[in-house]
Amino acid sequence: MSLPDIRTLVPHAGPMVLLDSLVSVGDETLCAEVNITAETLFCDGSAVGSWVGVEYMAQAVAAFAGYEAQSRGESVKVGFLLGSRKYEVACPGFSIGSRLHVHVQRALQGENGLGAFGCRIVDADDADADGAVLAHATITVFQPDNVNEFLQQISNEGAV
Numbered sequence: 001m002s003l004p005d006i007r008t009l010v011p012h013a014g015p016m017v018l019l020d021s022l023v024s025v026g027d028e029t030l031c032a033e034v035n036i037t038a039e040t041l042f043c044d045g046s047a048v049g050s051w052v053g054v055e056y057m058a059q060a061v062a063a064f065a066g067y068e069a070q071s072r073g074e075s076v077k078v079g080f081l082l083g084s085r086k087y088e089v090a091c092p093g094f095s096i097g098s099r100l101h102v103h104v105q106r107a108l109q110g111e112n113g114l115g116a117f118g119c120r121i122v123d124a125d126d127a128d129a130d131g132a133v134l135a136h137a138t139i140t141v142f143q144p145d146n147v148n149e150f151l152q153q154i155s156n157e158g159a160v
Helices: 050-071 147-158
Strands: 021-025 029-035 047-049 080-089 093-095 099-109 114-123 133-142
Touching (some): 021 050, 029 050, 050 093, 050 114, 099 133
Antiparallel strands (some): 021 029, 029 099, 080 133, 099 114, 114 133
């Protein structure tokens, strides 16, 4: 099975697509890869701060949603990162030369567009088959049916 280019799955453009490629996709899971180089967005010359891991996780969730949408013949839709819970890291940053695998697993998905995903970032080059866990969290997301209607509704409710 040939996997699509990750840029077709994430509703970001240009350098804001932080993931490099898709590694695998399952019914409830996805694994994406990030290769840390000196040119990687948010790299300070030696590493990318581990705080960026939350965005790696969020984009992997977006790729999962995009893959599901494309599988149904639908277009990729915008979603919102609502938050992260218990984001824990084992390192202050992801060093240049690191190859990271970002794993996401759907924990729940409501008909209202709310979802939660268990996420982890592992060192893909670690000798252990699963890699050393560098970060993990639960990511909560929201994907409205129609993002423009949703934003208009929020705008109207916020008006005084």
